[in-house]
Amino acid sequence: MTGNADATAVLARRDAWVTGWDDRGQARFLKDIGADLIRGHARLDGPRRVSVELPGGSAVALTARHAVVVCTGSRPNYPELPGLADVRPWTNREATDSPKVPGRLAIIGGGGVGVEMATAWQGPGSSVTLLARSEGLPKMEPFVGEMIARSYAEAGIDVRIGVTVEGLRRQDRTGPVTLSLAGGAELEADEVLLAIGRRPLTGDIGLQTVGLEPGSWLEVDDTCAVRAVAGDRWLYALGDVNGRALLTHQGKYQARVAGAVIAARAPDGRWTPPRGARTPPPPTAVRYRRSSSATRRPARWA
Numbered sequence: 406m407t408g409n410a411d412a413t414a415v416l417a418r419r420d421a422w423v424t425g426w427d428d429r430g431q432a433r434f435l436k437d438i439g440a441d442l443i444r445g446h447a448r449l450d451g452p453r454r455v456s457v458e459l460p461g462g463s464a465v466a467l468t469a470r471h472a473v474v475v476c477t478g479s480r481p482n483y484p485e486l487p488g489l490a491d492v493r494p495w496t497n498r499e500a501t502d503s504p505k506v507p508g509r510l511a512i513i514g515g516g517g518v519g520v521e522m523a524t525a526w527q528g529p530g531s532s533v534t535l536l537a538r539s540e541g542l543p544k545m546e547p548f549v550g551e552m553i554a555r556s557y558a559e560a561g562i563d564v565r566i567g568v569t570v571e572g573l574r575r576q577d578r579t580g581p582v583t584l585s586l587a588g589g590a591e592l593e594a595d596e597v598l599l600a601i602g603r604r605p606l607t608g609d610i611g612l613q614t615v616g617l618e619p620g621s622w623l624e625v626d627d628t629c630a631v632r633a634v635a636g637d638r639w640l641y642a643l644g645d646v647n648g649r650a651l652l653t654h655q656g657k658y659q660a661r662v663a664g665a666v667i668a669a670r671a672p673d674g675r676w677t678p679p680r681g682a683r684t685p686p687p688p689t690a691v692r693y694r695r696s697s698s699a700t701r702r703p704a705r706w707a
């Protein structure tokens with residue numbers, strides 16, 4: 406392909422894929438599977454308890470019978486760089502929802518977010534400069550970063566390896582940004598994307614109420630149970646927040662693992678596997694018995 410993609414068409418297609426950032430479809434899915442959706446800011450409030458602050462300021466208190474699962478994800482890593490806050494850098498949010506294609510985009514960081522967003526914005530017409538301390542995609546084999554750097558150079562992306570950004574300043578509120586690089590060089594861009602790693606989004610989710618450190622990664626065992634929680638395993642952490650692998654498919658994999666484990670560990674004994682018998686009439690039973698395990702009554706026939 407030569408030339409740039411049609412920016413208006415690309416952004417319209419992106420917006421269509423994410424249904425204009427309207428999550429009613431996902432909300433419907435939750436309703437269909439019988440789950441309650443509560444929109445608000447959730448915080449742990451002691452073992453098995455969660456308090457959700459609703460948009461109007463009121464709160465909903467929840468107590469889990471078996472488990473609480475934290476899936477709050479991650480946020481961009483903000484380095485201590487002079488002038489960074491004043492230039493209002495793009496994070497992954499603006500990099501994926503900006504309605505405008507910046508003329509010149511400087512990307513700080515050569516990990517997954519940095520290299521993917523270089524391709525995404527160079528396509529519809531940004532002039533992209535990618536600045537990285539080490540080779541691109543450092544978690545992969547070195548030849549991968551080298552191949553990407555070659556392909557980016559051919560596509561017109563300016564890849565600069567071994568570069569450290571020491572400071573940033575923006576002229577006026579909306580003018581260009583100047584990046585000061587180690588060694589004295591400067592680079593001008595219209596927007597700067599910060600892509601130098603991720604931090605867990607656990608700073609304000611009540612971790613202190615269960616003896617954990619706010620802002621920390623939630624280290625889990627292979628069942629996704631949080632290791633540091635004392636007593637029986639009731640707290641689980643899935644997806645980016647446990648720091649194991651910050652990838653969509655890994656979060657989904659962990660959700661399947663933890664879902665099965667939580668059901669298996671549910672202590673009330675009411676779970677019964679689907680079953681049937683070849684008798685007249687042929688009974689079948691699924692899901693829970695109406696009675697508790699304490700009464701030891703058999704599953705009711707469907």
Ligand SMILES: Cc1cc2nc3c(=O)[nH]c(=O)nc-3n(C[C@H](O)[C@H](O)[C@H](O)COP(=O)(O)OP(=O)(O)OC[C@H]3O[C@@H](n4cnc5c(N)ncnc54)[C@H](O)[C@@H]3O)c2cc1C
Pocket residue numbers: 445446447448476477478479497500501517518521522606609610643644645646650651652653654655656
């Ligand atoms: C630019 C970019 C490109 C990527 N590309 C890829 C890729 O190509 N392939 C890949 O596999 N992965 C990719 N990833 C990574 C992938 O997006 C993440 O691994 C994945 O989204 C993590 O899912 P999650 O459910 O853990 O967190 P998230 O998707 O971040 O979801 C967390 C949710 O929790 C909510 N939340 C947070 N705190 C609270 C609270 N206190 N109360 C209530 N709700 C709360 C948030 O609003 C959000 O809805 C990319 C990431 C970025 C940023």
